[in-house]
Amino acid sequence: MKRPLLAALTALMLLQACGSGFSARLNPFNWFKRSAPTEVVEVATPADPRALVDRVISLSIDSYPGGAIVRATGLPPSQGWWSAELVARPVDEKGVLVYDFRVFPPPGPTPPGPQQSREIAVAADLTDRDLAGITQIVVQGANDARASRR
DSSP, rough: HHHHHHHHHHHHHHHHHHHHSTTTTTGGSSSOOOOOEOOOOOOOOOOOOSSSSSSSEEEEEETTTTTEEEEEEEOSSOOOOOOEEEOOOOOOOTTTTEEEEEEEESSOOOOOOOHHOOOEEEEEEHHHHHHTTTTTEEEOOSSOOEEEOO
């Protein structure tokens, strides 16, 4: 009776040590912190007929075994924007990966509508190999950007 109880307590203590605060660098849940507003990075991009979304209102990076999912929500000025995508730029020498949040405008005039009806959500997948040299991920729109650091 004592051995199974001792083994269970030892396993519980080891599991608790994995999530012990922000200093556990091997814990994938601590890899990226909450997003924060940041400056827009100005770099010439290849010709893309899509426009940048007006505002980036949220950014989250969810880790999973083998990589991470970058999720962003954008807010265009009106309803009807479509075909949204996060377009990655090359990683710079500081380890910053910048995504441009690109969308096609509506074909004709559309009403502005409430915020909930205009929000557009997109995601991009990164493998552990992609994440190896990345220290910060930035998603930018036309007027603002959000960033998340390791």
